Amino acid sequence: MTTTIRLSAARLSxxxxxxxxxxxGQKLLACYQCGKCSAGCPMAPHxxxxxxxxxxxxxxxxEEKLLASNAIWICVSCMTCNTRCPKDVRIAEVIxxxxxxxxxxxxxxxxxASADFLPETLAALPPIALIAGLRKLxx
Amino acid sequence: xxxxxxxxxxxKNHARNFDDTTVASMARLGVEVRxxxxxxxxxxxxxxxxxxxxxxxxxxxxxxxxxxxxxxxFMTGCAMCYNTLKRAxxxxxxxxxxxxxxxxxxSLEETQYAGDVDVFHLLEFLRDRVGFDKLAAAVTKPLKxxxxxxxxxxxxxxxxxVAFDDSESPAIMENLIAALGATPVPFALKAECCGxxxxxxxxxxxxxxTDKIMGSALAHAADIVIVSCxxxxxxxxxxxxxxxxxxxxxxxxxxxxxxxxxxxxxxxxDAAQHFELHHVxxxxxxxxxxxx
Numbered sequence: 165m166t167t168t169i170r171l172s173a174a175r176l177s178x179x180x181x182x183x184x185x186x187x188x189g190q191k192l193l194a195c196y197q198c199g200k201c202s203a204g205c206p207m208a209p210h211x212x213x214x215x216x217x218x219x220x221x222x223x224x225x226x227e228e229k230l231l232a233s234n235a236i237w238i239c240v241s242c243m244t245c246n247t248r249c250p251k252d253v254r255i256a257e258v259i260x261x262x263x264x265x266x267x268x269x270x271x272x273x274x275x276x277a278s279a280d281f282l283p284e285t286l287a288a289l290p291p292i293a294l295i296a297g298l299r300k301l302x303x
Numbered sequence: 304x305x306x307x308x309x310x311x312x313x314x315k316n317h318a319r320n321f322d323d324t325t326v327a328s329m330a331r332l333g334v335e336v337r338x339x340x341x342x343x344x345x346x347x348x349x350x351x352x353x354x355x356x357x358x359x360x361x362x363x364x365x366x367x368x369x370x371x372x373x374x375x376x377f378m379t380g381c382a383m384c385y386n387t388l389k390r391a392x393x394x395x396x397x398x399x400x401x402x403x404x405x406x407x408x409x410s411l412e413e414t415q416y417a418g419d420v421d422v423f424h425l426l427e428f429l430r431d432r433v434g435f436d437k438l439a440a441a442v443t444k445p446l447k448x449x450x451x452x453x454x455x456x457x458x459x460x461x462x463x464x465v466a467f468d469d470s471e472s473p474a475i476m477e478n479l480i481a482a483l484g485a486t487p488v489p490f491a492l493k494a495e496c497c498g499x500x501x502x503x504x505x506x507x508x509x510x511x512x513t514d515k516i517m518g519s520a521l522a523h524a525a526d527i528v529i530v531s532c533x534x535x536x537x538x539x540x541x542x543x544x545x546x547x548x549x550x551x552x553x554x555x556x557x558x559x560x561x562x563x564x565x566x567x568x569x570x571x572x573d574a575a576q577h578f579e580l581h582h583v584x585x586x587x588x589x590x591x592x593x594x595x
Contacts, residue, residue: 189353206496210508242496243461247470260351276504290317292534296347297500
């Protein structure tokens with residue numbers, strides 16, 4: 165399969181890139197793509213793109229691809245990548261910023277709705293699971 | 304010794320066993336654990352967006368409650384509460400503008416926060432204030448021959464600025480378990496994520512994690528897994544049903560809070576154990592070993 169990616173200088177300094185850097189507090193270009201974050205990521209098998217690929221696409225301003233990925237919702241902020249990054253890039257913060265970009269629009273793109281669950285399913289879940297999920301996956 | 308205590312929401316329902324064995328075992332060590340008169344949810348997760356101070360309001364309100372109780376420090380056993388409260392505290396201590404904004408927002412509070420409360424995790428308190436030698440001396444029922452896999456998960460050891468032990472290869476729980484007379488086993492996945500809140504919407508991810516983590520514990524013939532987080536406990540214990548569904552050759556183990564083992568070794572009343580809250584009943588194993 166061939167993938168064509170169209171790059172432009174405008175994308176590299178797009179409002180999206182600036183917003184991700186601002187919300188995450190990270191300098192995206194600090195990443196030199198060593199791949200250590202993806203190597204240790206316990207959620208990687210469930211992702212459609214790897215953490216280092218998320219950072220690469222963010223560097224290049226590939227907003228549409230990132231916002232449509234499932235990987236940004238699979239990351240649970242376990243912080244393994246952050247602890248291991250040789251450049252001290254906080255990858256989890258970058259992914260949180262991309263999630264925020266989706267959740268902060270007024271489209272109500274919530275990824276979890278308690279109304280979807282049966283009462284007995286909800287009763288079986290400890291509050292710590294529900295509140296954490298709602299805080300990470302809803303606006 | 305008196306110690307202010309923040310239990311956290313889940314310890315009042317699904318993790319009653321964690322709450323009650325914390326209080327009971329600390330009493331045996333001469334520490335009177337005093338639950339705060341007022342407290343609220345810690346927020347469960349530390350908000351990572353640098354521009355959203357709202358997520359600091361819940362943890363900082365709790366730090367104010369500690370101050371109002373007259374204590375300068377407090378302890379919690381829940382790994383997620385610890386992480387959220389500790390990180391919010393560190394943020395308030397290093398960012399004066401954020402602290403001022405929070406205090407303005409919480410202007411109806413009678414007390415202003417000034418970064419002047421210390422957050423302890425129970426394990427850290429046991430190691431640094433009680434001492435594992437004193438713990439060992441208080442043991443009345445040594446956990447002889449019990450092979451224990453100590454699971455840390457994420458929130459006790461990451462990020463590094465909140466960790467009270469090595470982020471990659473922590474040993475504090477193993478040292479505690481050894482003081483109780485049990486045998487800690489090597490456990491490669493002891494600090495690998497259990498899938499956390501995916502328990503809600505993506506249980507198959509948790510099933511995968513539980514399968515791998517239990518496999519790692521079984522590789523060194525562990526009898527049980529111990530935890531310090533009610534979400535890890537839920538995923539590793541209650542989600543074993545899900546793990547079996549997705550991985551037919553899955554084998555499970557009983558999962559206990561480290562405080563439950565302390566309570567057994569220190570001779571506390573079994574009423575604190577609430578074994579009925581467990582999915583895999585640990586009683587047959589404990590009875591077999593003469594521990595229940």
